[in-house]
Amino acid sequence: MNHLPPSSDRISVVILGATGMVGQRLIERLSRHAWFRISALCASEHSAGKPYGEAARWRLPTPLDPSIAQMRVQTCDPDVEGTIALSGLDSAVAGPIERSFAEAGHAVVSNAKNHRMDRDVPLLIPEVNPGHLHLITRQPFGRGCVVTNPNCSTVGVVMALKPLHDAFGVEAADITTLQAASGAGYPGVPSLDLIDNVIPFIDGEEEKLATEPKKILGTLTDQGIEAADMRLSAQCNRVPVIDGHIACVKVGLRRRATRQHVEEVLQNFRPEIADLHLPSAPDQPIIYLRDDSHPQPRLHRDLGHGMTVSVGRLQESDVLDFKFVVLSHNTIRGAAGAAILNAELLVRSGLRDVLWAGKNECRS
Amino acid sequence: MNHLPPSSDRISVVILGATGMVGQRLIERLSRHAWFRISALCASEHSAGKPYGEAARWRLPTPLDPSIAQMRVQTCDPDVEGTIALSGLDSAVAGPIERSFAEAGHAVVSNAKNHRMDRDVPLLIPEVNPGHLHLITRQPFGRGCVVTNPNCSTVGVVMALKPLHDAFGVEAADITTLQAASGAGYPGVPSLDLIDNVIPFIDGEEEKLATEPKKILGTLTDQGIEAADMRLSAQCNRVPVIDGHIACVKVGLRRRATRQHVEEVLQNFRPEIADLHLPSAPDQPIIYLRDDSHPQPRLHRDLGHGMTVSVGRLQESDVLDFKFVVLSHNTIRGAAGAAILNAELLVRSGLRDVLWAGKNECRS
């Protein structure tokens, strides 16, 4: 067992939407985090006041930490203790709650879609666009700020596009996803819809896959993020899998490349943040698997504690230039783990301290 | 109950590979066929000599016809009774057996891949390229001939491309499939590979999807079939579904079209063979479904007794011009039903009679 710093030395974190699927994953991954400790669990009125173990229907194989089970759930009130607010809130309610937490001085790290495309809000994947984090210094929230992670199906695709875009320029990508049930939360997709079946539709998902990557792969300018110049189109399917989204990607490149070169670029991807040694950053953000039948959700979703994106089946294509398959763990790399990694980058970058210093001045 | 013509008025049909999954579907669909009667069931040495009910592990919900259950399985010897041989043989053995049946004067209607790309063998979908059937008059088999149907994942895609190709010219298509377990036969895919999982690989399938459609949509010339000029690329996945292949298709067209126009063209598709009233031809070879979450394998695979192809989710795309979703029943429309419909066209076309007449002369 690794030894943690004493609780008092760790940064206090509020979980917003603590009883949902993403909230549960956040709790699972924070229960022994080296930098963070959970100071408050917030959820709807319905859950507030109950011990967490009673309020939540725990759906993860990792047993719920007994000390968390006893914590009393609170409403999403910005007065709760905690300097970082990790939000797994549903988008139906996330917008105003997250804003109020930011205004109250919290660093809000959100998994919800509500603020992702806001002009001054970073849509962040630490391995891909860490520099976008600077946007938070332009936010109107005083000491508070809002940072978001992309949609669960976007993360894997963008992680694989990043080294290709750097090396060859991505001109176009056609994406077809096979997405896991957990992406829809709990209760989510009825079993009558997924046993012996596929649903070729996920509300809003194709739009997110066609827009979010352009912002993430875009350029930070004085006017905000200038979207990357690429054409994207997606078809999204729900399949009978618990966790792990597959994306079949066809990609057109601006510069010629051999298959061998593309594979090397994928394999050798080393992100800028590698030297920061963030606790949740996997040793390898991308792993290239050579077996023809890989990646598979059940076998590879947990690589790198769920934070490694697996890529395989790279082939030349007659329509666009190349095609390959990407797998990422949707509730870890695509949600809870993504948010925690964002929070880690926020802390390590020192930008949060800048906010606290600078904004204190502004306020005084 | 509909009344069948007396057995003696129906054409005798041999089933090759009678114990396999396609063989079972052939038997299911021929047990009350208006034109055909099963005269012999052929399979491997291992099964030969046993009553069919004992030799085959019947895997269909429709109960096995007791009179079929009692028929004794024979080896695949061209001397068996029967003028048409419907083959559900595995490609590992289909090549020489089918050839020997053709040489012995059988009209071989095959589901195996072995002869599909042969120069003088029609790769036939009656609603799409009925004229290609004339190729059989160029075959070197005397009174016999070989007709093939395409791979199970090809059929649905080509059926949807046909009206688009006629109306607008298909220039390119990017295809991602989500294929059912029955496509791999029995025992086929282990359940350990498909529970809570997807396999992003099906051996040989992507190649078939990139080549077969060009032959089917090609033009009959004196030199054989001139392949259609289009670029194709596919990624094929196995998903936990019993029957019904989904294909997510992105298509580039040669002539501009509105979404509305494309939908009309799909909906109003009326094949040349509509007036022939072939017993297995569905009223609608293509049905366009408007519900955003359709087509779904479990709900729509059996439309038109499994012979109707369902299309839905037509949208404009930023990469190629349009995208849509196609569903077809892989062991019916994509295999057994396809072969039977081919046999029906062969009979109705009169070409078989031509062979018999003409070749009789040649032989005499």
Place this chain on the structure above:
Amino acid sequence: MNHLPPSSDRISVVILGATGMVGQRLIERLSRHAWFRISALCASEHSAGKPYGEAARWRLPTPLDPSIAQMRVQTCDPDVEGTIALSGLDSAVAGPIERSFAEAGHAVVSNAKNHRMDRDVPLLIPEVNPGHLHLITRQPFGRGCVVTNPNCSTVGVVMALKPLHDAFGVEAADITTLQAASGAGYPGVPSLDLIDNVIPFIDGEEEKLATEPKKILGTLTDQGIEAADMRLSAQCNRVPVIDGHIACVKVGLRRRATRQHVEEVLQNFRPEIADLHLPSAPDQPIIYLRDDSHPQPRLHRDLGHGMTVSVGRLQESDVLDFKFVVLSHNTIRGAAGAAILNAELLVRSGLRDVLWAGKNECRS
């Protein structure tokens, strides 16, 4: 196609709870019924006023009849047209609505649990206890009446116990079920609970299996039904199956029997109602399957159009006397088909006419 009597010659039937899973099955099975025609579709306020095709999320592979799709859904008001009311209502609301329909003179044939154990309400399986139908003459509903069918997991078990009870006397039965997802309705069980999983609990189900069979196998007396004298205990599990409940039954008999004798009794079961030729009664209410791996939900649930109960794997047991496996289609034999068969028996028995005649007098 079989020809139906003209609509005006058929008895008008109201569907209560028309949009739910049982409601959909009722509609599917009544759309071409020889005796009945659907005169009204009733559901909650939320659905009322909409065309049925819009109000219901149709979940069956059989396409919805277009004429039904256009019928406007009504609220559950006893003034609607119809002499028989077939109820697939949820038990949360079924009690008072069904009562009000009975009081208004409808023959209510219900699938809900609310009135099943009422003293003067028959809990009816036509092949098992047709005589219990006489209870309706003791009901306080004037021309109206209430007839119920048992819980979906009870039907199969009781059907198999009936011939054994008649022949040998059932003293005890230990039952373990493996129940399909459709038993929980739609949306019902979340897919996150059933992919790669089993839930060893179904609320209220074990109690129903321990009580309902005793009433059904009981004796009609002047004081009502005297429950059969047997000990019952059940454990109920939800498994990842769409339709078809398996019950593993161990049974203790009052009279000694050989395995061979028990099998014969199961196979040769010929119910009293066989001569009535009710339209929904299967040729064989019980089929005994000899293959060691049968019955299986996917292969055998649709036997007898879903109305045949499959039994297999009969063996002697060291604890109770015998053990065997029962399969029945839970939304057909266990719900919609059961209710329709009850309605058919009600009509054929003439008891409904008695009510109308007799009660008219009483009322005048």
Place this chain on the structure above:
Amino acid sequence: MNHLPPSSDRISVVILGATGMVGQRLIERLSRHAWFRISALCASEHSAGKPYGEAARWRLPTPLDPSIAQMRVQTCDPDVEGTIALSGLDSAVAGPIERSFAEAGHAVVSNAKNHRMDRDVPLLIPEVNPGHLHLITRQPFGRGCVVTNPNCSTVGVVMALKPLHDAFGVEAADITTLQAASGAGYPGVPSLDLIDNVIPFIDGEEEKLATEPKKILGTLTDQGIEAADMRLSAQCNRVPVIDGHIACVKVGLRRRATRQHVEEVLQNFRPEIADLHLPSAPDQPIIYLRDDSHPQPRLHRDLGHGMTVSVGRLQESDVLDFKFVVLSHNTIRGAAGAAILNAELLVRSGLRDVLWAGKNECRS
């Protein structure tokens, strides 16, 4: 990361049947074992000579240790290096191979059924019948010996029966299992048999469940094991679950007990071996879960690293006295983990040293 003793201080272990499902689990659990190191990997002729990573189709989410992947697979020849032989061999070949290893002086710890019921072979669950291990001193294998673990469905049931038998005397048990696909190995059950389906039959399984528990719960005497006096009967089903066998158990007790008392006895079970601190022994061999819907395979199979047996839903029963549900991880607690725990007990008990000392004398 915990630090292991240097390799030279650890006991060398041969894996027999290394490429199969149980072999893979053995490797997974031994790759960082405190006492053992893998010295040889043995499998069939087909695999011999290849690096393990090539010979085996690795099916576990835990990545294969690279140093193991490079080890060359050997045939099952007793001359290989290793003092303990852990066998995951298929029963079709296990008998003579295991015997030859024992005769060559290996301590054979086997998961196969072949020698389980042999008179002088312990059928061992360390928490249940550690004393039975003394049987090995009566074996005719010189320094070698054979120890077996029970069938995967037996382990969980016996673990739950043990405290009840000690406290109240088990007179009878009726068992119905819902067993995972991995129990059949790889490729094992075809997905066409398990998607939307249940198979109510597993060859040989019901017999094992009716006999093995009596030996395990029996008494060691001079004549061998005197079987426990209890009546057992089982019905076994295969369900669409990857790992984790459910058993629904009804139990008749010799002494009266309240439900509360039975629950306490289950919860407070503390095995004799608790003080030995065997590396693979879970903190709690039995955990009693109070949530009505527990235990569930996906949520609880991994408790105690897969070695804890979960029990829940304890209720009084009208037929036998009590009923409850047991869950155990079939390829860990029911196979690989069971064998390793047996090997650990063998080492800790000192009996292996006795064999080596004593038999050396005999031999000299």
